[in-house]
Amino acid sequence: MAPTVSGDELLTLYEQMAVIRRTEKAAHDLFLSGLVKGTTHLAAGHEAIAVGASAALRDDDYVFATYRGHHHALARGATPEECLAELMSRATGLCKAKGGSMHLTKASAGMLGSYAIVGAHLPMAVGAAWSARLRGTDQLAVAFFGDGATNIGAFHEALNLAAVWKLPVLFVCENNLYMEYTAIADVTAVPRPAADRAPAYGIPGETVDGNDVVLVKETVARLARRARAGDGPAVLEAETYRHYGHSRADPATYRPAEEVERWLKHDPLDIARGRLDRLGVSATAIDAADERATAVVQAAVDAAKAAPAPDPAEALTDVWADGGSAWRT
């Protein structure tokens, strides 16, 4: 197949993935040094899905993600500095330090939120796609979710409603083989938890190598064209792997060593690097992209560390549209 991504474009995608990888590493290190509280659900290893899909989307499309959503926020245009500041509870955080790691949101970039109740955001994406239809635009809504969400009722309600209303929404499952601590295969009746269920709702269900940014971009672009043309929703199951455990409390010792080794060798950055090499992009150019990514994330860490804590008065703002939180007279 003729390449659909040029060397220059792929280098850009590579650099975005490199920024995400380094931001996740920084989040990990900052957590260990006590500067990130609560928990984090790192997406290192999943970069190609966020970056590939975003490359196939328009700026006015809508994206909904899960608590493992750092990569989607970054791919949609949030900066490492505002994301890390949010994780570090700084006033300059993406959500004014009211959201935290699990709720990174950048509405101005169409990143309409990261939701920490598994599966809850799939119906919201259906609603955003419905809204696009009602307003007569050809915007698309995309819900990124994990394999675990496929066993939640909201997944099934969302797929059915999207199908019967024939809405422009893509359901993109990041199947990293584990539903938190348990292998998804042990708790699911079909081998492909998302793609195998799609036909039951009259929706196409496809799988893709979620660690290959080019394949992800091409597949999402094709399904997006179809949805924009009025042919309805689709389910894409992107196969990938977590480099870290489910969350910071999880060393992921339940994963067989051989499996971990195999997947770490199938790294999205390495795969992209191989493709860049075949496209004739020099190692020097790729190394320069890596260096830029390192510098951007280091500067982000420094800036976030230097940023102030939020004013406690901010705790009582932003409940209502008038900015306040008054519930009584």
Added chain:
Amino acid sequence: MADLTDAQEADAQRQITYREAVAEGIAREMRRDPAVVCLGEDIGEAGGVFKTTSGLFKEFGPGRVWDTPISEQAIVGAAMGAAMTGMRPVAEIMFSDFLACCWDYLANEIPKVRYMTGGQVTVPLVVRTANGGGLGFGAQHSQATENWAFTVPGLKIAAPSTPADVIGMMASAIRSDDPVVFFEHKGLFASKGPPAPPDHVVELGKAAVVREGADITLVALASMVPVALTAADRLAREGIEAEVVDLRCLVPLDVSTVLASLDKTSRLTIVEENPYQGGWGATLVSVVADEGFGLLDAPVRRVAGECVPLPFADALEERVIPTVDKVVSAVRELAAY
């Protein structure tokens, strides 16, 4: 006598039912704002199981009035997504008991998204639902559930008691940039009242003093308002003048009107249909104890539902939820304190 009959008929014609007011209130907003759309089970051509959306499908068509599958999570979740992206959806959850099926959206998603995104996202939606008992629907179709929503910061809560208020508060709810849970009371659907004038808007969070009196304040909500008014009429024959406050909203909660009434009466009874355990009346009483203790000349009383599931038989249901007799006897006791 002919003149009197004609006048009565003319009066009757000027009355509308609470049920009709729901559809009229939605229709008025759909006419003025194309961003208002409805979704829910059986709300289209069928007109809703309570006929509260009757006529909307005919006037606005399937592009504005959308029938859904029985999928409460999808209904409220999709309404949320649409509200975040430029629409003003009005979602119907048929019976308020079914809010439990989509409770994640009411408790975790809709009320929190503005806050946890640092104010980036606005969710201007209305979730309408038929609330309350008194019709013998049994334990899973009769609950007064406004307290469920009352426990969650970030939801506005409307519960009108008259047809005109239904229309005026529906206007405010749909125009609100904040999410509103709109409780329509099943027991009031057939009740009648004066129609709402054109462009009638009742601001959310404004209680109404629906009967003036100097001896005791009765605070009630939704179907308990007519119960309180009937009790007040009976008490008046005994020489006790009750002031009746229709709270109309739980959030915003109009504490000022209640305290102003207590300044006159010094005695307070709250009439609430929901179980005593965790009822909104408890919050109101705690605010009064905090801020209005000096106004009181007697303990406060809450006439509330018993803490049992709603039973089926009339005789059992009446034993459980507040009745005129129960209110009258509570007030008598308090007036004599």
